[in-house]
Amino acid sequence: MRKLLYLFPLFFYYFSYAQCTGCGVQNPTDPNYHFPDNTTVCFTSDMTFNNPTFGTNAKICIASGVTLQFQNSISGAANAPVSLEVHGTLNFNQTITSVANLNVHVFDTGNITVGGGNGNLTIDGQINEIVNEGLIEMGVLQLGNNSTNKIDNFGNLNINGNLNMSSSATTLFRNEGGGLIFIGGNYGNNEQSVYVNCGTIISQNGFNINGGKIINTGFFTVEGDINLSGSSSEIYNFGLFTSTGNMNNAPADAVIYNEGELALNQYQGGNAAIQGPSSSTKKGYIVLQNPIQVGNVAVGPNLDFRRTTGISDPGTVFMNSNPTFLTNVTYDCASTNSCSAPLIINPGFCPAINGDFPPMAVDDTYTIAAGGSSVGIVLDNDFETYGGAQATLSNVILSQVSTSNSNISLNTTDGHILVAPGTPPGNYTLVYQICQTVSPSNCDTATVTVTIQGTLPCYKPAATAGTVLSPDFGITSLSRADKGANNWPGLRKGAWVVLESKNKGFVLNRLTDAQVAAIPQADLKEGMMVYNTTQNCLQVNTDGTAAGWKCFNTQTCPD
Incomplete structure (x- = not known):
């Protein structure tokens, strides 16, 4: 017992010390x-x-x-x-x-x-980098002249006073998904700075953008005023951005983009374009305590405006304004269940610290026979960057990260999933990564779920009971269509039709999905067969209805 009590402190001491390496002193x-x-x-x-x-x-x-x-x-x-x-x-x-x-x-x-959490920290060095996974607490954080700063927060960063930077400072600032930043005073910015929030930021006394850029995919709450002054001020919101004060002084080249929910108390005197997503499959939602005043700006597309009280329509949303409305601008579409796309405030991505959007790798599911490969490629539903072009082997670098079975692999030269012969039936997973060709450190991963169906062959004896019938009709390319001397096709027993050749194939009607769907309902019969060129399979209608088409491409023993 005494040895245990003695050894435990030694182990703890070693563990603590082992976190520091390369110690000279x-x-x-x-x-x-x-x-x-x-x-x-x-x-x-x-x-x-x-x-x-x-x-x-x-x-x-x-x-x-x-x-x-x-x-x-x-x-x-x-x-x-x-x-x-x-x-x-x-x-x-x-x-x-x-x-x-x-x-x-x-x-x-x-x-x-x-x-004690209220002292000021001034950083006057020229090149500074801070990575926080724990807790940092101070009063004012001041970033000095001509400094280049990179701050990446994963933990808790409490700035109980102001966050200031000189006009000549360049700052890349990111709050990761689990990060929490509290700013008790004012929040300053400048034209050279980018602020990315993928976690939670609470700013109690507002901030000045001063020409900088803010990208929010998390929860950003500003309890004071927001000053949009400065050349090219930009706010891009994909999460939940809440302003309980006033948002003012937007210059004509400012941009407010919303693809999540933008909750505003007051917005007046703004010349910023209020933009929404370009695709009608997405929609940005703007919730207003008070009517907003904008200049002669473009509003939309794909935005919905809602007043928190009263009726939501152009007269109650916009005050003394003459904006140009782009497509699909609606007013409280949720109340009439007419929204063209749902509200999404957790988009599931975090931009790079410099504001570059990541590629988007999307999970896939395939059913593949052992010894085969996927019909599609994993890049079919991926994007080179969020909201950008489809990912291809020319704009992304494709690699396999892991697989739950070595028989399941990714062909990185074409994007197909490969299954080795003899792989047992079951469900397997493979993780792959895509990185932008122009920025190889900007990457995303996705998981492929692969189902291997049963591969055991089926052998059933032929039915031999009853009277064996001779066929009366046949087509041959072997020059023996003679019911007299050769008794052909009568010598082939038990069939309605006989087809015979040694160098020719039998071709069914070849139809696409669209052509199969166009067959009139009255003409559909149980047992009707086509070769479906869209799905690359022999397709049989099992019940005489449009829903009865089945691909016969899995070996089994049907009764």
């Missing part, structure tokens, strides 16, 4: 320590620093369960790379200004806190 204790150039400094026990300094390419790794605390300021060479790998806790006791090029990764067990 471990657990320094100088409170004014200089983190040396090109060195990884690892912490497996708690430590507090007063005034540390950082060299070029210095790296800190904090193990899980360990707390590292900086009491005062930190300093180092301007724009020198500094990396932080946080599995545990990193506390900055006060406002921090970093002149280094920061590379920060907070893992799911880690957290960073600035000033």
Whole structure:
């Protein structure tokens, strides 16, 4: 028992330490320590620093369960790379200004806190990247002049003050599907910045787009005003975007695109085009607390407007406006069950951090005989990019990711699913990936479900009871149609018609699906046969109705 109690802490210590690799220095204790150039400094026990300094390419790794605390300021060479790998806790006791090029990764067990959650963080380095899978909490986040910033959030990012950036900063900002971002103050943007939200963002005091781009496929709630000023401001909504304040000052080149639900309290003075999806198989829904005022802009296509109270029609939706209405603009179509497409607020995709839309690989289901291949190819229902062109072998790179049976494979040169001979009957899965040819890192995956039908042959003895009849009619290419000397076709017993040849085939009527469907109901008979050129099968009508056509392409033993 005492050995168990002794070994457990050792195991936990090793596990925590093992998260940090390549350690050049471990657990320094100088409170004014200089983190040396090109060195990884690892912490497996708690430590507090007063005034540390950082060299070029210095790296800190904090193990899980360990707390590292900086009491005062930190300093180092301007724009020198500094990396932080946080599995545990990193506390900055006060406002921090970093002149280094920061590379920060907070893992799911880690957290960073600035000033108890209310201290300001100013990032003045030129190239900065933050990946957060845990918790980061601060007051104001300020992105400095001429900086290039990439922020990818998978965890919780709490900015209790403002999110600001200089007009010369370039920021790529993405909140992934499970991510939650809270912004207690104002939210700033500029023309060089792209904000992608696939999770949940709550902004309590509104924001200024200032010419930037926002793409939302998740839940984006703005409880203050939205200022659309700035050249080419753009909002693209595929999820649920809610504005409880005012949306104002949209310039003529601004774009508001909606393919999900856009819930607005007040929209006035806008010259932005209010766009919907180009395909009538989709529809964007706009829910209004108050009538909106737009300029001489285009509205639509494929948008539905609904007032939360009262009647929904052009007179109650638009105030003192003269928009140009494009096709399929409706008003509360749900109330009359006349919507041309359903509301979708979970589109199931997340753009790349630079705003590029991913390709769309769609799941497939095939029934294939052992030794055969799928009739269609997996790319038939895929797209090179969301809402874009169909995926082909010229615009995407096709690859197999995994298969539940090695006999089930993907032919990456043409897109067919292959089943090896002898594969037992059953259901199998294969996962494949498509990546854009122009952007090979932009990819999506899909799952193919393959059903292998029974392949055992069927042998039944012929019926031999009763009187054997001689046929009276036959067609032969062997020059023996003579009922006298050859007794042909009479010598072929038990048939109504005899067909005989050694170098010719028998061809049934060849009809497409459309031609089969055009056969008059009165002419349909049970047992009627055609060769269906659309489905590539011998098709037999089993009951004399239009629904009775069956493909006879599976070996079995029917009675």
